[in-house]
Amino acid sequence: MNLIHRFQELKTDKRFASYYGVFLLLFLAFLFWSIFRILSPENFGSLNNMSYYFQSSIIYSVGACGFYFIVIMGLFDFSIGANVVLSSIVGVVLSKHFGYAGLLIGCLVCGALIGFINGFLYVRLKIPSMIVTVGLMLIYESLAYFVAQGQKQTLDPALRGFAKAPGNILLALIVFVLAGLILKYTKIGTYCYAIGSNERMAENMGINVNRYKILGFVLLHFFVGVMAILAVSYGTSMTAVTGMSSMARNFTPLMGCFFGVAFRKYCSPVIAIIIGEMIISIIFNGFVALGAPTTIQNVITGAALLIIVASTARAPRGAVVK
């Protein structure tokens, strides 16, 4: 009993707690790596592979960092995938005239603009964020199709600097550092947590809740703009498809975000997100290495997120959960 008590006490010590969190995550990553490595040593787990897994995971980590800002306020957004499509198409179109500058500005500005629209409508119309972003998703998908004129938008090979190291890692790193700084060293971080904790009280303390909610959406979609840059660079092209197919892209960033939320007490959420997405990437690629059909991937995704959430993001007993 004594040992357990001491452990519990240690957990509350801030420094130890942060080591504990990171350690746990790294342990999980190692665990999954080992499992798949043992099961399929030829196809999985070499250093090259790992580098590949990591580089594919950072797209989602970037999105997840953005997602984090609104999730901690209790909000949600279904239009992330649609943003990726729309912003990347805008970026590619602009890149045809302005090269890298076009790509970057196109994706980022489009992203931020979408964020602003989402936040503004949410605040003004007072519709639950989940619902209003479903409608907006439909609209953005259509706009993406319109901008692309139905054509597949291919990124010029000369502009694919962000498709591989060091370009992609650098870009992602900038996002991670930015997210971490904002959370820890600006009012935005504190106020987002405050709003998520008790909105009424936050408002009473003079916090302009609406302003920070809009800001949260802008930040989210700005980071998703970065995600768009990476996505179109990796994929070399983007096709706008309607019919809510963009919903598929919402999923993996969401999972990473939940890692951040769950491990918030223990370490910097950004780190939790990065390692978390890596774990997910390991699992995915592990199954691929095992020869599992791609359809099973979705099954895994769904099951994995369910399990992650069930173990980490539960509401306390007695709370009303809808």
Add this chain to the structure above:
Amino acid sequence: MAEIILEAQNVSKAFGITQAVNKVSLTFNKGEIRGLIGENGSGKSTFVSMLCGIYPLDEGKFILEGKELNIKNQVEANLNGISIIVQEMGTLSGLTVAENIFLGHESKFVQYGIKNTAAMNREAERLLNEYGFYHINATSMVDHYTFEDRKLIEVVKATYFNPKILVIDETTTALSQHGREELYKHMKRIKEEGNTVIFISHDLSEVIEHCDTISVLRDGELIDTVKSSEVTEDDLKLLMVGRELGSKYYRTDYGEPISHEVVLSVENVSIPGQIENISFNLHKGEILGFGGLSDCGMHELGKAIFGAVYNREGQVMLADGTNIDSIPVAIKNNMAYTSKDRDNESLVSNETIRNNICLPSVSDLAERGMLWSKKLKQFAEKFANMMSVRMANIDQFVFELSGGNKQKVVLARWLGKDSDIIILDSPTRGIDVKVKADIYALMDDLRRKGKSIIMISEEIQELLGMSDRIIIMKDGKISAEFMRDPELSEEDLIKTMI
């Protein structure tokens, strides 16, 4: 010599049809500790809330140091030198101690948008040490600390910038003796620095001991302001309550024996962290009152007996041996419960009066699984009329009713269920005198019909007036038990509560 620092002129506020504060005019001096007392619903909380920017005024104004006060929220109040320590939780979970202390005032530490967290933490740590709260760490999450420690953090938050006016709103009830001593220390310090404290408390002896002057509110109006050195508790009580409450208000009988028949037996009931080893019996036709400070655990006990607490230990048993472990079981066995949180627990506010009255009785009303709306309507109307609910029609939504009428709807539903054991938690809270009298009459009526009532209340007069027996709780345990007696006084009860 006394210099006026704050003047309230004809301040008023109404909520819906309730006039909470009615043209109150008061002056406060520098270097004064002013007690503000009154019964529940007297308007004292609303009054100070307006001062602190929590609610806007309907009418009137506050004049601080000669200038009219124009504030929209707490932070602006702070900037004007006014701060408040609230009754409930005033710190935000998920933030650190330092973040909580400086919430809304981070601009001191912000340069070009970057918040100097290290500097903020250092300053917070310095303040905590200055206050002598060495066990509280500036960088820890506020969630790690107990309610009392979080209150102490609020003390720092509310006083570190030397406010001109500090309002303490019923904070002491939640604090241990040690916590209170800390608070009194700071009140004295503020007074000595020439600033003002407005101290709200139900504990009259505490108020007399630590305040220079005392203002009494009743029904939203100012009754009088007196010097604490010149009054006794009884004087204050008279001012608070006004006219002698007519003997017809509460029960008039004394000396009626309680039946020996036990209808409910509660044995060793505990809720970890809240109540411990509560045991008692409820007799047929008895009104058993529970009293104590608001956090003594009696409210949780009420829920526990009704089966609403999932981690309850111990046993709650009916005369026939049935164990009450969940709400459906309790209701099925003719138990009823009205909560202190009327709008969220006793009622489904967004539903019609009709559905609210019928809901617990729905199984009984169903004919082979079907519920006919005519039958439901008749049922609901019958009991709504029995309680004289003032409504437009039975399909009106409950949230549109006044507090008193809402409570009548709550009681109507249990009358409809014909419950035998009724647990009433704060049944007359926030209700006007006329409806209160109706409810007391109903309780007496039920008692005579052989129904048994557990009444949990923070209003001592009510307990004295209505109960056959009174059990006082303190810190989660039973502290004392009293039998109904015309000689029983408030002091007797209060002594065992604190």
Add this chain to the structure above:
Amino acid sequence: MLEPTLQEDIKQKEDKHSFSDFMPKYGINALLPPLGLIAIIVIFSILTNMRIVEANSINLILSQVYVLMIACVGVFMVMTVGGIDFSQGSILGLSSIVVSYLSFYNIPLAILAGIVTGACIGAVNGFFHVKFRIPSFIVTICTMYLFRGLCAYFTTDSPVAAVISITKYNVTWIKVLLTVLVLVAAYIVFNFTKFGITLKAIGAGEKGALFSGVRVELMKFLVFVIAGAITGFAAFLNVIKVGSITATAGSQLETQILIALVLGGFPISGGAKVRFYNIIIGTLIYCILNNGLVMLGYDSYVQQLIKGIIFVIVVALTIDRRTGQVIK
């Protein structure tokens, strides 16, 4: 500080003006959906030069209505308690596959199996939502993915075909009969049984319902199971129409349901103001809108754009802000 009642009053006073402040009291708000239906029929009649009310077109519209309307019934109940179900499409897909497989043996068995499949998926939803207290939108997004993956897996090599003779059931009177049966049964249960009344109570105030003796956890679990079962039944109607199931069977059904209910005036947070006709009117408006847009020859992306805009506008107009935002 202040008791809850007074705080409620304050909140009402201080909420800024929003769209629904301009809406007249509840009574007229209820007229909006039927008016909307009439309006949309009129608008499209004009725009398509009356083509939309020709027999062919009406048949086409109706043929899309059945599955959607039945599926809406289940989700309607889920949303009445304030939850949401994003897995409906996957339920339809998987149940359709089951129905198709078994159609070779015995039709009634196939129908039953479809219902059971749906109920099982619903049970998974309900279980995780209730036992682990995870918000329903997260649970159902996960199960949507999970079971969509299963659908894709079963149709990897080829679409799953039902027995050819099953299309003989694809006649209007059967489809209308089945749909009406479901609607009537649901209507009776929803409005005249203990189940229905307690569902509304949970949606209107979960805590209050709890203290009134409602078995909230059980009800919430059941409602997901029922929603799944009803859609599982709709799978039969789906199979008789399409004959064989592909990987994307039923995809987007959940969003179609959401849009249809919203267009029907369903208050998004559920509770006491839900009305059964939300389902009927909403589905009709949605299908007319869909077909009308197709008939007008717009590209599919333009259709989606218009649907998205209408959706946002209608939700903004019909949301009951008094109920408060339990979903933020």
